[in-house]
Amino acid sequence: MGGETDIINVEIVVPNQTRYLSLIGNIAEQVAKTLDVYTGDRDALAYHLNLVLTEAMVNAIQHAAPGDANETVRVCMRIRDKDLRIYVYDHGQGFDLNAVPPPNLDALNERGRGIFFMRTFMDWVSYRKADNGNVLEMYKRLA
Amino acid sequence: MNISTENRNGRTILSxxxxxxxxHNSGELKDYILKLLEDGHTRLVIDLSGVRFIDSSGLGALLSGYKNASLRSGSFVLAGLQPRVQSMFELTRLHRVFDIYPSLGEVPSSN
Incomplete structure (x- = not known):
């Protein structure tokens, strides 16, 4: 029905282990596929959200306290109408996102494409101190 | 990581x-490829037809294989990329680095 406000809030907390990447990524895909408000290619959006969440969670795992079995990563997806926000929280030392340069795609480096993917598929990405740690926030207008 | 390996037409095929x-699994793939190269299997084909999702570390593992095969004067070929996986190679321009064939059947025999 038209005129109604679509609100979806998803919050997931998982151990900071890479074996949970597929769980988080698959949830993001399923959420994307329900977004009637998105007029573009929803299957492509599903892949891209899977990818940016996978990259953001790997980032959080790498920056969290290594080897701490009790450490967790918290992921939130918030959709209100055409505004999609993703938050990924970690408890690590953090890093300066603005100091991460665009990758040199002609160099055959094995690393350095994760933040490039986030910046490519989302409208903006930020990383800041929050809640005894850090939060990586990504925003996309679903137009 | 679940990988099947077979030798065909002078190449070693990893499916x-x-x-x-x-x-989660790219490190294991990287090590697996390196071990094959060290054991003398230097003409590798990676069959990606079953892979529907790849991230930056997956691309990195394949790049590692490519570079290590090149160091040994070997070959490192990709086959069967699904469209969205292919698009990740194009976005990162890696489709210009790798030899990519639409399917395993289209990979030429190794001389």
Missing amino acids: LKEERLDA
Whole structure:
């Protein structure tokens, strides 16, 4: 029905282990596929959200306290109408996102494409101190 | 990581039996490829037809294989990329680095 406000809030907390990447990524895909408000290619959006969440969670795992079995990563997806926000929280030392340069795609480096993917598929990405740690926030207008 | 390996037409074919090639299993793939190269299997084909999702670390593992095969004057060929996986190679321009064939059947025999 038209005129109604679509609100979806998803919050997931998982151990900071890479074996949970597929769980988080698959949830993001399923959420994307329900977004009637998105007029573009929803299957492509599903892949891209899977990818940016996978990259953001790997980032959080790498920056969290290594080897701490009790450490967790918290992921939130918030959709209100055409505004999609993703938050990924970690408890690590953090890093300066603005100091991460665009990758040199002609160099055959094995690393350095994760933040490039986030910046490519989302409208903006930020990383800041929050809640005894850090939060990586990504925003996309679903137009 | 679930990988099947077979030798065919002078090449060693690795078929990845995983839907995702990501930071959880890419390290294992990288090590597996390196071990094959060290054991003298220097003409490798990676069959990606079963992989529907790849992230930056998956691309990195394949790049590692490519570079290590090149160091040994070997070959490193990709086959069977699904469209969205192919698009990740194009976005990162890696499709210009790798030899990519639409399917295993189209990979030429090794001389």
